[in-house]
Amino acid sequence: MKVAHTDINRLTLLGANQTLIWGMTNAERVQRMANEAAGKGRHIAPGNSLAVNLQYVFDPILLREVLRKPNCAFVLNGELLIGQIDPDIVDIHPRQQDGLEIIELGGGYRIYNEQLRKLETPYAERLTPQTRRSIERRSYYGAYKGVTDLLTKYLWPELALWLTRGAAQVGMTPNMITAIGAILCITATFLFSQGHYWTGMLAGFGFMVLDTVDGKLARCTITSSKWGNIFDHGIDLIHPPFWWYAWGLGLRTWDRELSPSVFWVIMGVIFAGYVLQRLIEGVFMRAFDGMHIHVWQRFDTWFRLITARRNPNMVILFVALIAGRPDIGLIALAWWTAISLIVHAVRLLQAYGERRAGRAIVSWMEANA
Known part of the structure; x- marks a missing residue:
């Protein structure tokens, strides 16, 4: 998997995706999310990198949860979505990393979103030209x-x-x-x-x-x-x-x-x-x-x-x-x-x-x- 490093809050973007969502690339969306989180005082633990898989679009609340819990990663069907990970082992499968809490989406996993005042099941879906509109709908209702x-x-x-x-x-x-x-x-x-x-x-x-x-x-x-x-x-x-x-x-x-x-x-x-x-x-x-x-x-x-x-x-x-x-x-x-x-x-x-x-x-x- 291609890894692109940026200087925004030690953000590591995994892969590449040119499909636009809400008029922007997924990389731009993730960078905006990271900047917004930093502006609210949410930071990555020392020594960690925020690894994000650009093949997927996921609920922004997952970013909040990952920043709240160091050494935590969300996966979907075993594939990494987002996680706080040691940058030296970011290419290693999450389940092979010692001390990393793995949270599999699905199976009724729910989070209370205090800002939006609702109990929700976070969404995550692979971003392709065929799925773009359905993802926009899910993110809108989210x-x-x-x-x-x-x-x-x-x-x-x-x-x-x-x-x-x-x-x-x-x-x-x-x-x-x-x-x-x-x-x-x-x-x-x-x-x-x-x-x-x-x-x-x-x-x-x-x-x-x-x-x-x-x-x-x-x-x-x-x-x-x-x-x-x-x-x-x-x-x-x-x-x-x-x-x-x-x-x-x-x-x-x-x-x-x-x-x-x-x-x-x-x-x-x-x-x-x-x-x-x-x-x-x-x-x-x-x-x-x-x-x-x-x-x-x-x-x-x-x-x-x-x-x-x-x-x-x-x-x-x-x-x-x-x-x-x-x-x-x-x-x-x-x-x-x-x-x-x-x-x-x-x-x-x-x-x-x-x-x-x-x-x-x-x-x-x-x-x-």
């Missing part, structure tokens, strides 16, 4: 968060895959996608305020889909950046209350305008509920070693599908709009926000109670890994 809302999880994954693949092929960056989404987000806000709910919904739908695409493009092409995360998550965090406020302003054009007292009570519930719910999520993470409240128990994972975040709230407004009552939709949104806030508050108190009782607070996914 980059999907396991705990998210029902629209992101069930409605538009295939549309977002098509857009992600197209963006990668034409060389668009995740920040370009985020910028287009931001324009649609602002447009939706304006349209809602003018009572143009259907066109606002269309603009909002485009933004919500692109909000999925930019993250998937960043993960699949290994081009995440600190600025990109701030840009994307900042928009996600700030805009929802403005959408609901603009929706309320637009009611006047439908002759469904709420009285000032009712309007401001509803706005108070929506704004306070949104902020307090996000604060509870932050308190939970701070109190329980960075774990998201939505991955604690199975109920929390299920409730994340429908909790009062932007996408489920848009479902409420969409149904109300079909019925010709956007005003009732806004009132229902306020009620659902209050109910979701109560659920989150109760779950936080229950978690504190579990810890006081001496029971560990761990994700049900991690416990089942």
Whole structure:
């Protein structure tokens, strides 16, 4: 097997492969993965080399696991995928190397992916022109968060895959996608305020889909950046209350305008509920070693599908709009926000109670890994 040495984090690339995946060679993909890991403070143990087989594309989580456990290697059907190996014996079959932990993929091997909040079976597949599209599909779905809302999880994954693949092929960056989404987000806000709910919904739908695409493009092409995360998550965090406020302003054009007292009570519930719910999520993470409240128990994972975040709230407004009552939709949104806030508050108190009782607070996914 041909061995190509690079100076990036003592990376040893095994073999060669010219088949492109997500618009780049496998060697470029591996080097981006290694650079990203180094930027997060994950390094190779002294004296070791990170050996990667370019004939295969594998789940990036395997790189994390290999860097976490020195003298560890993943294999598929006995063939090396990635491992921390003594560079002097890299050409020797992994099973012939003393002291090397061999992990065979398959057979139900699973890892808890804390970043994406899911329990997953890592993928690995030989990269050829015939398998490229299937591998892109696997890596795309591998980059999907396991705990998210029902629209992101069930409605538009295939549309977002098509857009992600197209963006990668034409060389668009995740920040370009985020910028287009931001324009649609602002447009939706304006349209809602003018009572143009259907066109606002269309603009909002485009933004919500692109909000999925930019993250998937960043993960699949290994081009995440600190600025990109701030840009994307900042928009996600700030805009929802403005959408609901603009929706309320637009009611006047439908002759469904709420009285000032009712309007401001509803706005108070929506704004306070949104902020307090996000604060509870932050308190939970701070109190329980960075774990998201939505991955604690199975109920929390299920409730994340429908909790009062932007996408489920848009479902409420969409149904109300079909019925010709956007005003009732806004009132229902306020009620659902209050109910979701109560659920989150109760779950936080229950978690504190579990810890006081001496029971560990761990994700049900991690416990089942």
